[in-house]
Amino acid sequence: MTSPALATLIAGRRRAGLVTIVGFALACLLLAVVAVGQGAIAIAPSRIAEILLAKLSGDAGLLEARDVLVVLNIRLPRVLLGLLVGAGLAVSGALMQGLFRNPLADPGLVGVSSGAALAAATTIVLGDRFLAGTMMKLPFAALPLGAFCGGLVTTLALYLIATRGGRTSVATMLLAGVALGALASALTGLLAFISDDRQLRDLTFWSLGSLGGASWTKLSVVAPIILPILMLMPFLARGLNGLMLGEAEAYHLGIPVQRIKALAILLVALAVGASVAAAGLIGFVGIVVPHLIRLSVGPDHRLLLPLSALGGAMLLVSADIVARLIVVPAELPIGIVTAAIGAPFFLWLLLRRTSLIDV
Amino acid sequence: MSGPRIRQAHSTIPQPNRRELTAAIALTALSLGGLGRPAAFAQAPERIVVAGGVITEVIYALGLQDRVVGVDSTSQYPAQALRDKANVGYVRALSAEGVLSLKPSLIMVVDGAGPPDAVSLLKESGVKIVTIDDGQTPEGVVAKIAAIGAALGAAEPAGRLAAETKARFEELSALRAAITQKRRILFVLALQNGRALVGGRNSSADAIIRLAGAVNVADTIEGYKPMTEESIAAAQPEIVVMMRRGAGDHAIKPDDLFALPAFARTPAASERRLIQMDGLYLLGFGPRTPMAARDLMAAIYPEAAIPPLKTAAAP
DSSP states (O other): OOHHHHHHHHHHHHHHHHHHHHHHHHHHHHHHHHHHHOSSSOOOHHHHHHHHHHHHTTOOTTTTSHHHHIIIIIIHHHHHHHHHHHHHHHHHHHHHHHHHTOTTOOTTTTTHHHHHHHHHHHHHHHHHHHOHHHHHHOTTTHHHHHHHHHHHHHHHHHHHHHEETTEEOHHHHHHHHHHHHHHHHHHHHHHHHHSOHHHHHHHHHHHHOOSTTOOHHHHHHHHHHHHHHHHHHHHHHHHHHHHTTOHHHHHHTTOOHHHHHHHHHHHHHHHHHHHHHHHOOOOSHHHHHHHHHHHHHOSOHHHHHHHHHHHHHHHHHHHHHHHHHTTTTSOOOHHHHHHHHHHHHHHHHHHHSSOSSOO | OHHHHHHHHHHHOSSOOHHHHHHHHHHHHHHHHGGGSOGGGTTSOOOEEEESHHHHHHHHHTTOGGGEEEEOTTOOSSTHHHHHSEEOOOTTSOOHHHHHTTOOSEEEEETTOSOHHHHHHHHHTTOEEEEEOOOOSHHHHHHHHHHHHHHTTOHHHHHHHHHHHHHHHHHHHHHHHTOOSOOEEEEEEEEETTEEEEEOBTSHHHHHHHHTTOEETTTTSBSEEEEOHHHHHHHOOSEEEEEEOOSTTTOOOHHHHHHSHHHHTSHHHHTTOEEEEEHHHHHOOSTTHHHHHHHHHHHHOGGGTOOOOTTOOOO
């Protein structure tokens, strides 16, 4: 193959990649619009458009009725939170899988989710006892803040354990993560044991995840964490591609391996901490979305990372539509729906392929 | 009461003028028009969403269920509540939009309904929310009924129900005072792989055992917790109380229970004493609770021939 032909081929690939990303982004936008239109209360699309326009133009005149509250304070933050959390979880999964060069890696695997869950369980069970004053002032902030700190502390511990002399050993980190995860789960179990009935049920529901608690306040906490991560993502893609060859090889290619590893770990901790804090434990998105994307477009992180973000956002928003419509006027925990929709689809995709391992 | 007022009206205004007559006719027409609905509460809220089984139970007991449009999944008594009304889900996992979709004019929740985010959204929506304290003492139950009545603008019938309930609790307390030798009870909520989840201190089971004039042997444990086999054997319960779960496979037979090592050496096992009662009736802490406590008492002390409560209607 001559070099101009190769150049054309690469340019073609790049264009195809860009087209895919734009296509995904449009699909995601369309889905978000549909999601804002769906809910237990039937509101005509024209009315929704009217409400949104009035909000955008700052016209407070009609911002009185109940459907305005539903669109602006319930659905819109909920859909936006779904987009952010879905994107955050899926990108975290993709980053972890790239970092560990292991398609099974997932934020749950290295204990970040467990650490966040432990902190959340602590606020649920012990919050009333030890934080009485604070809980009164910040009843809705204590749980997310707790979960977020839990995720960060776990990741920090993990990083300190796995880093010796400026080098982070991914294998040590994986093993330490499993151990820390087990420890966090054990402590969560202990908290479940000493909790009363109500707290136990709160724990159970929280651990199944929900976007039901979405609010602008919550968004204003989550968005400044997850959005920058999504912005930083492209800078990691080349490094993670290099890491696929092996750490030493990547190093000799001139890739700042240590910096890439540290950055990826930090981003995962922030994204997962924020997601868990805002929506509880939502499994499955982080591990499966990157796989779906890899199965369809290949392992190039320059495509994989943004498409995972968009795919995760779409999966979570679709799952949330189902969660809030299927048992109206009640709602299902979203973790049940992501698994129930995603798992069979994923299995079907796997079964269609002849080889299961060439990720 | 209306008699004197009419006489007075006649004495002060001998000849009603035309305007007053028109007003009187209009008022009569209005009140006749209101007859289709419960006229006494015509201006009270009409679309109620309830989260908390005990509130549903009281509303049905007051005969005001027509005004309820949605109940939560713990509203299992009376059984038609969940058949006739929309189900808004579990009391601690409500959906704000789901509840609002029923266009409620009043939302009544037990304290602890949630999640907090959903409740705060409901508050923002401007719909009136009333929180009912879920007390598990006789005073708590009576206060609960009165509070529900007040929120419904039905203070009078609720006051009657509360007074009846109070009288029943007092009667129960007299029955309890006659018990000299208190029996030792273990409440088993569930058996998980042969391990017993028991009702300890500050559980609804503990509260009903006390009301029935017995001793809870698990009161060193807080809430509903698993109890070790040795502790059960050491606690020496004379009677085991469990919830009845229909016929099917879930029904526990005394032989199966007392064959478990933890229970085999207890006084309860040697006398084969297992009491099974409907869980909601037993642990609901609503207007039926005095009767439930009396029934439990009668089952615990069969030789005392505990009489039915005199003031009790059929549950």
